[in-house]
Amino acid sequence: MNAIVKRFVCCAVALSGIAALGAVNYSPEYVSASLALKVPGNPAEVYSLGMQKLADNYFDYELVSEEKIPVNIYQKVEKTENGEQITVFLTALEDVYFHYGQLVKTGFRHDDCQFYLPGFWYRRNLRSPEEAPSFHTSDSWVVREDRLSSPLTAIFNEKSGRSMSVIRLAVYDTDALTTHKEGEVILSGNTSIGYTGFENVGGVSCLSFGFPYQEAPKTYIRKLTLAPAVEAFQKLAKGESISFVWELREEKSTDFSQFVQQTWEYCYDTYRPQPVETSYSxxxxxxxxxxxxxxxxxxxxxxxxxxxxxxxxxxxxxxxxxxxxxxxxxxxxxxxxxxxxxxxxxxxxxxxxxxxxxxxxxxxxxxxxxxxxxxxxxxxxxxxxxxxxxxxxxxxxxxxxxxxxxxxxxxxxxxxxxxxxxxxxxxxxxxxxxxxxxxxxxxxxxxxxxxxxxxxxxxxxxxxxxxxxxxxxxxxxxxxxxxxxxxxxxxxxxxxxxxxxxxxxxxxxxxxxxxxxxxxxxxxxxxxxxxxxxxxxxxxxxxxxxxxxxxxxxxxxxxxxxxxxxxxxxxxxxxxxxxxxxxxxxxxxxxxxxxxxxxxxxxxxxxxxxxxxxxxxxxxxxxxxxxxxxxxxxxxxxxxxxxxxxxxxxxxxxxxxxxxxxxxxxxxxxxxxxxxxxx
Incomplete structure (x- = not known):
């Protein structure tokens, strides 16, 4: 069983029985996390992570596996003006090549939802042919963030008008080359590109996100050419730490157009793009x-x-x-x-x-x-x-x-x-x-x-x-x-x-x-x-x-x-x-x-x-x-x-x-x- 399929199975088990939820509620019963570790030359091992509540601690949760793993993982959850900000800290106890992922359930029936990844995915992409990313191929997609005009996924429930989104807050300043573009790939250096998307787990829509990037069930490599999935692994040396920040947000909209407007304004206000300094008038x-x-x-x-x-x-x-x-x-x-x-x-x-x-x-x-x-x-x-x-x-x-x-x-x-x-x-x-x-x-x-x-x-x-x-x-x-x-x-x-x-x-x-x-x-x-x-x-x-x-x-x-x-x-x-x-x-x-x-x-x-x-x-x-x-x-x-x-x-x-x-x-x-x- 490859790492991508195993991660999906782990998350599906953890997210069973979730159809009643309808708001951002970042707590163990609504969240699933996994860590994949790869030894070069071997298939990655995927570990399902449970969230243990911490008391009197800087962190709110420790993420633990039933098996011993060489990585300490902690999470801090903070209320923000927009929703909840999730900060994940990883510290390596020995040299590892890692891939971290999360699913957060929306509580929305997948069949009731439309999906939005800015500049890449609108509704269900059903105007697009089967050879391009769309519901024609799958009802669950995760993609590398640099495909998107804003690194965000939002899921809109047409019946209720409610939506949930996840956006990444990061300093995007590095990327790394790989020798392969499909399967499990080890990065040649550090990247700042993660992944985001949506998955159907037991008929319920879930926000899916993590680091470093992956694309599934297919990666889109050129015009009308879907290729096998890819999952990237980055090295974390013994004693090194790395952290990631995502923000979860819930919104109410009258229709899909207002939903896109509100989400674009949110993206704009989050990243606040400034004019580019140039000498060219x-x-x-x-x-x-x-x-x-x-x-x-x-x-x-x-x-x-x-x-x-x-x-x-x-x-x-x-x-x-x-x-x-x-x-x-x-x-x-x-x-x-x-x-x-x-x-x-x-x-x-x-x-x-x-x-x-x-x-x-x-x-x-x-x-x-x-x-x-x-x-x-x-x-x-x-x-x-x-x-x-x-x-x-x-x-x-x-x-x-x-x-x-x-x-x-x-x-x-x-x-x-x-x-x-x-x-x-x-x-x-x-x-x-x-x-x-x-x-x-x-x-x-x-x-x-x-x-x-x-x-x-x-x-x-x-x-x-x-x-x-x-x-x-x-x-x-x-x-x-x-x-x-x-x-x-x-x-x-x-x-x-x-x-x-x-x-x-x-x-x-x-x-x-x-x-x-x-x-x-x-x-x-x-x-x-x-x-x-x-x-x-x-x-x-x-x-x-x-x-x-x-x-x-x-x-x-x-x-x-x-x-x-x-x-x-x-x-x-x-x-x-x-x-x-x-x-x-x-x-x-x-x-x-x-x-x-x-x-x-x-x-x-x-x-x-x-x-x-x-x-x-x-x-x-x-x-x-x-x-x-x-x-x-x-x-x-x-x-x-x-x-x-x-x-x-x-x-x-x-x-x-x-x-x-x-x-x-x-x-x-x-x-x-x-x-x-x-x-």
Whole structure:
């Protein structure tokens, strides 16, 4: 019997008969603990620990085994403002390799519960496929803390509205490498990464946590690849001591959305992430990134573009793919290059930008009049399938371009005609419930009916209403948010906004918040209040994907050696377990919500995001593992996961700087939507 299975059996026995509990009550009858000790070359031995109450002692409990073990373990339990703080002290009586774990019963029926591990697990992850962590594979999961935007697990009882959570309080400053990534592994040094999660024990939900890390029943090593469980052991030398602190908390919420809001605020208040000190101003960021508009420019084909998708970090050589939106963002980058080029009198940028717009007007459309949104010129592949997201992001960029040009006294009637025609086609493919299909063909036949990408269409529809004074577009936009409110926001179910995954993801909630924000900006009175409230509710889910703490790295892992602070960076999705700089207008939305609701956490965290995302700026002498100046990295692998190359502390070998440059450029160009919609 392996150590993970044996620990589960020990805990299951200790936690029998617990269904009546419904509050934090840290006492022997509600808690189980275990200690696994490993002698190198041998399977670990697992010892079930009982809690013996101590009197007139600094500690409240001694944890003892029926068998003699070479470790003294004591616990101190203290009431706090939030709940109960549990401090565990271990002292080795001889050299040992140890793994410590606890289960705390909630008293909630497992079948009544939804689960939340920030930036990784929402409800039961049932939007995710079987090949990713979800209830499809198991109803019990524990994971290493660095997978999570806050090292917390919370269990929400939908029937009672009560929840219990456990959060770790630690100085996260070390990590260690291992030679293996599955089974029982001995760490090469000290780590500060533990584990957290939830387990179903006899039909009752239990909080599960411990140190050092483990992952069970599977570990998630790369996209759609589950691997065998892993359990780490750290050396504790004779006479050495180590301590760990967890806080248990109970809360009452009206629904899952309020539960996520309260838990995010608790995480934020617990870790209090501060802005990252950096010498890079917004102007400096733009100056360096503007090199992307020079070196990525491709003029060899009928449509000119910035090569920003599917290129190698080792060379950053231009590729044959031109992509309007999503990870390419060539039209938004063209607008950014034009605006910046004219402000800085950079004729090279002005030329590149104008040639892109002119060539797309001439050659960038399908037979029906949609964008050729992703073209591979080497393969002669112009794409049979369109996506509402790429099409919308292209129109969004063009509206900014047209408004800018209008303010400069320059007119583009042919572009206006094209865009109006595209918006009219949007009206034709919108579903009765207000949603848009995620993917469709040029003949309007549906390829993917999922409505997860719907909020991306809201933005150009609202902009089209404002630019063309056509109320049909506003009504269409309102219908999109009606759909979002009914199917995503009210259900707290944000899914499949990204185009390369089918799962719970950050971008769905971020786009939903942005869509409501756009409608709020063009509304008044109770209608504005309603859209503002929707933007706020969705924003908490988007915020939950962003790190409130700094993940530690092992020596030799490049990101750690560069001193990367992960606070303010966002995890991507359940399928894609890396952090990135996807923010675009979200910081502006947070600042706006901060004023609307007098909520300083929003604006404070927006500043954390803004400063932290500057850290990996590549320039001569500080290339951060990227071949060219200004080509900002994308797949930042911060945990034990990869896209197929390099793993924690490094990037994947292929990246898409087109969208990273566009995202950061918008971050450092605040208030664009308000400028456009308030004109």
């Amino acid at each position: 917004a102007d400096k960021m733009k100056e360096v990134m503007s090199n992307f508009f020079v070196e990525s420019y491709v003029s060899d084909y009928a449509t000119k573009y910035f090569s920003g998708e599917g290129i190698l970090t080792a060379t950053c050589e231009n590729g044959p793919v031109a992509e309007v939106g999503f990870v390419g963002r060539t039209l938004l980058n063209a607008f950014n290059a034009l605006e910046y080029g004219e402000a800085k009198q950079r004729t090279d940028l002005i030329h590149n930008a104008n040639s892109i717009f002119d060539s797309y007007l001439e050659n960038g459309f399908s037979g029906s009049g949609f964008f050729n949104e992703r073209v591979d010129f080497h393969r002669g592949d112009f794409g049979e399938v369109h996506s509402i997201r790429r099409q919308s992001e292209g129109i969004y960029a063009l509206f900014h371009y047209l408004q800018y040009e209008k303010e400069k006294g320059r007119k583009h009637p042919e572009w206006e005609k094209r865009i109006k025609s595209m918006l009219d086609m949007f009206l034709n493919i919108q579903n009765e419930d207000g949603s848009f299909p995620r993917k469709f063909k040029d003949d309007f036949s549906i390829v993917d009916k999922s409505g997860g990408s719907t909020p991306s269409a809201t933005l150009p529809l609202v902009m089209g209403y404002k630019y063309f004074k056509d109320k049909r577009y506003l009504e269409s936009a309102k219908r999109t948010v009606d759909y979002l409110e009914k199917e995503l926001i009210s259900k707290a179910d944000y899914f499949s906004s990204t185009l390369d995954a089918n799962c719970e993801d950050k971008e769905a909630s971020l786009y939903a918040s942005t869509a409501a924000y756009y409608l709020a900006l063009v509304s008044k009175g109770t209608e504005k209040e309603h859209y503002t409230a929707l933007a706020k509710k969705a924003a908490y889910f988007a915020l939950s994907w962003y790190y409130t703490w700094d993940v530690p790295f092992a020596p030799g892992q490049m990101l750690g050696d560069l001193g990367l602070k992960t606070r303010g960076w966002g995890n991507v999705s359940v399928e894609n377990n890396h952090i990135d700089v996807f923010v675009f207008e979200f910081a502006s939305i947070l600042d706006w919500l901060s004023e609307e609701y007098n909520e300083p956490r929003f604006s404070q965290f927006a500043e954390v995001i803004s400063t932290s995302m500057r850290q990996l700026l590549p320039y001569e002498g500080h290339l951060c593992g990227i071949a060219k100046t200004g080509f900002y990295p994308e797949v930042v692998q911060h945990t034990n996961w990869d896209y197929g190359r390099n793993g924690k502390g490094f990037y994947n070998d292929i990246f898409a700087p087109g969208w990273t440059v566009a995202s950061l450029w918008e971050l450092f160009s605040p208030g664009r939507a308000e400028h456009f919609l308030k004109k």
